Amino acid sequence: MDESVLDDISHRRYNPLRDNWILVSPHRTKRPWLGQQETQGKNTLPDYDPECYLCPGNKRSGGAQNPDFKNTFVFVNDFSAVKEEQADYDPPQSDASFLVVLGLLQCQVAIEAGANAESYRRIDKTSLLLKAEGVKGKCYVVCFSPAHNKTLADMSIPEISTIVGTWQSLYRDVQSNTPFRSIQIFENKGAAMGCSNPHPHCQAWTTSHLPEEPAAELKNMMEYQQAHGSCMLCDYLAVELEKRERIVAENDAWVAVCPWWAFWPFETLVLSKRCIKTILELESDKDRELFADIISTIAIKYDNLFETQFPYSMGIHQAPLRGTDEEHAANHVHLHFLPPLLRSATVKKFQVGYELLAEPQRDITPEQAARRLQGLGAELYRKKLEGGS
Ligand SMILES: [Zn+2]
Ligand SMILES: [Zn+2]
Ligand SMILES: [Zn+2]
Helix, strand or coil: CCCHHCCCCCEEEEECCEEEEEECHHHHCCCCCCCCCCCCCCCCCCCCCCCCCCCCCEEEECCCCCCCCCEEEEEEEEEEECEECCCCCCCCCCHHHHHHHHHHHHHHHHHCCCCCCHHHHHHHHHHHHHCCCEEEEEEEEEECCCCCCCCCCCCCCHHHHHHHHHHHHCCCCCCCCCCEEEEEEEEEEEEHHHCCCCCCEEEEEEEECCCCHHHHHHHHHHHHHHHHCHHHHHHHHHHHHHHCCCCCCCCCCCEEEEECCCCCCCCEEEECCCCCCCCCHHCHHHHHHHHHHHHHHHHHHHHCCCCCCCCCCEEEEECCCCCCHHHHHHHCCEEEECECCCCCCCCEECCCHHHHCCCCCCCCCHHHHHHHCCCCCCCHHHHHHHCCH
16 A cells, blocks of 8 residues: 555545544645754753752642652642542433433323423433542653653653653552542643643542543453454554554654554654553563663654654553453553644644634644654753763
């Protein structure tokens, strides 16, 4: 199959993970522009900030004091999005057969009473249209480092491996000690992503339900497995490794691609070469190092792209803490890096207009984006600047 014609024509690409389509308009960028680089120069943030609620020894607004941690540090978010203990919410009975019986009874009563049946019908439709369910959970913050001014791009492989180990401990801990169904580990980096504190950290939200994004992906992966007898992401990885058109970085255990269906200009999908279901399967130090290595490579490439502290949202998708055997089997550990920058440190892609009301759209193709990222050096631009001074 030759897809080269797609370089010139407007087209849609299918995302099998989400079962949705992306409009691609490559003709709007006749050739990949180089973009403007606005070098931020050296890191001017201090190593320790007395005002930062994540720095070691500092007081948080909830009153607790951070310990003098040396590597990573995990605590329960003082302003969690979900509550661990709360009143149960029993949604109104909306079982269809129950409603029919109830409806008939009420109807009968109503007709016998000579009244209009309209009022009971309205009650049924309300429970059909105004649905809600209670959610319980617990939100954690994971500090990556005691150093206020480091990012994943600045950290060594052993430092990132320690973070991977912390993610594993947290997954294991909440799986054993809480009743929750799901954990979403994610990092918001940079003010462009609404992250106000530069101290390197991520969050992990555990919830009693499986949230929308992983739930939709899991549903599609399960349907794929059922229809084709194989793992969707293993099959996708094999296609990408054969074509080698969208690969950004690769090591012995991981491959990072700008996915065929990428929405964000420089979005990447990081896939494990082994079909592992959760990060707990990264059992050896070497496994954790290779995971750390691909994360470091992507973080450095992103910063080098526009010589800036590249903002993104990153998250790990994996099998839920609790689920069926089928759900576990259909999973395949992967990371999404979703960065908003388009062609410089300041020009951001917005999801507005047609994209909110009709369909997501992009200009440069994922192949062009992959080539840009692939061509970038493995040394962080800031380190070069520091070395040269
Ligand atoms: Zn700090
Ligand atoms: Zn797989
Ligand atoms: Zn995913």
